[in-house]
Amino acid sequence: MQIGILGSGGVAQALGTGFLTLGHDVKLGSREPKKLQPWLDKAGKHASAGSFEDTARFADIAVLASLWTGTENLLKLAGAPATLAGKLVMDVTNPLIYESGKMPRLALGHTDSGGEQVQRWLPQSKVVKAFNTVGSAHMVDPKFPGGPPDMFICGDDASAKQVVAGICKNFGWGVVDVGGIEGARLLEPLCILWVEYGLRTQTWNHAFKLLRS
Numbered sequence: 006m007q008i009g010i011l012g013s014g015g016v017a018q019a020l021g022t023g024f025l026t027l028g029h030d031v032k033l034g035s036r037e038p039k040k041l042q043p044w045l046d047k048a049g050k051h052a053s054a055g056s057f058e059d060t061a062r063f064a065d066i067a068v069l070a071s072l073w074t075g076t077e078n079l080l081k082l083a084g085a086p087a088t089l090a091g092k093l094v095m096d097v098t099n100p101l102i103y104e105s106g107k108m109p110r111l112a113l114g115h116t117d118s119g120g121e122q123v124q125r126w127l128p129q130s131k132v133v134k135a136f137n138t139v140g141s142a143h144m145v146d147p148k149f150p151g152g153p154p155d156m157f158i159c160g161d162d163a164s165a166k167q168v169v170a171g172i173c174k175n176f177g178w179g180v181v182d183v184g185g186i187e188g189a190r191l192l193e194p195l196c197i198l199w200v201e202y203g204l205r206t207q208t209w210n211h212a213f214k215l216l217r218s
Contacts, residue, residue, distance in 0.1 A: 006030070006065045007029070007031075007032070007064055007065045007066075008021070008024045008029045008030065008031045008032070008064060008065070008066050008067075009031075009032050009034065009060040009062075009064025009065075009066070009067045010031065010034065010060065010067075010068040010070055011034045011057055011060055011061065011069050011071060011079055011080075011083060012033070012034065012035075012069070012070030012071045012079075013033050013034070013035035013040070014070070014072075015141040016070045016097060016136075016144070017033055017068070018033070018044050019141040019142070019144050019145060020070065020097070020136065020141075020145070021033055021044070021048065021052065022145065023144065023145035023146075023176050025049065025051055025052060026145070027175055028051075030051045030052075030053075031051065031053070032052075032053045032060045033052075033053075033055075033060065034054075034055060034056060034057040034058075034059065034060030034061070034083065035055075035056075036056075036057075038054035038056065039054075041054040056082070057079055057084075058082065058083050058084045058088060061083040061085060061088035061089050062088050064092060065092070066092065066093045066094075066168070067089055067092055067093070067094045067130075068094075068095045069094055069095065069097060069123065070097050071098060072098075073100045073101055073102075073112060074102075076098055076119075076123070077126060080126055080127070086126065086127045086128060086129055086130065090127075090129035091129060091130070091131075092131070093130070093131045093133065093162075093165045093168055094123070094127055094130045094131065094132045094133070095133050095136070095169055096119070096120055096123045096132050096133065096135070096137075096189075097135060097136040097137050098119055099119060099137050099193055099196040100112040100113045100114075100119035100122070101197075108197070108200070108201065108204070109197065109200060111193060111194065113193075114190065114193065114194060115190065116190075117190070118186075118189035118190040118192075118193050119189060119193055120134040120159065120160075120187075120188075120189025120192070121187060121189060121190075124161070124186050131162040131164075132160055132161075133158055133159070133160035133165050133166055133168075133169040133186075134159045134160060134186065134188070134189045134192055134193075135156055135157075135158045135169050135172075136156065136173075137193060137196055138157060138192060138195040138196055138199055138212070139154070139156075139199065139212045139213075140199075140203075140209050142210070143212055144176065145176045146176065147176075147177055147212060149210075149212060151214065153177055153178060153179050153214075154178060154179065154213055154214045155179040155212075155213060155214045155215050156178040156180055156181070157183055157195070157213070158173065158180060158181070158182055158183070159182070159183045159185060159186055159187070159188030159189055159191075159192060160185065160186050161185050166182055170182070179214070181215050195213065199211065
């Protein structure tokens with residue numbers, strides 16, 4: 006399968022490497038694809054880089070892995086919504102605002118979410134929120150003393166969520182489906198909780214797990 010990742014930072018590269026280990030072809034999209042050469046040298050022959058539009062057209066499954074402030078413009082540069090119409094789009098963004106000396110805060114929340122906004126920008130795509138509640142170091146093959154953590158996902162298309170759940174399980178996660186894309190109103194604040202704990206403890210090796218009886 007061809008995985009197109011719209012973004013080129015640490016999250017994009019971590020997930021790209023994970024998809025490569027599963028045998029997929031991966032293309033990372035960037036404004037400056039040449040800057041990805043160090044990652045490409047390590048990633049091997051099934052990895053490539055290109056423009057955002059090249060990446061969107063390449064993708065059987067697209068992954069949206071951008072900073073929130075640039076997400077709408079990135080999608081325009083990718084030729085969306087047309088280039089992503091009918092495709093599964095895994096949204097790993099968080100709608101965060103950063104201000105000097107302050108905790109990140111949500112740009113959207115309570116009555117809306119980044120996931121819902123992405124779905125509105127991509128009305129013909131199947132958007133599934135995932136991988137927004139953990140750092141890039143643990144997105145693939147997470148190892149914790151308490152066992153595998155849980156990835157919370159949401160989206161309106163049941164078949165698309167099944168595909169994303171399979172990806173999560175292949176990456177070593179348990180999966181909790183929290184319903185439609187409006188569930189992003191719950192998942193995106195979990196990112197703030199993850200960051201708050203990290204800042205208070207100065208550690209970034211934590212993840213969430215739903216305990217069941």
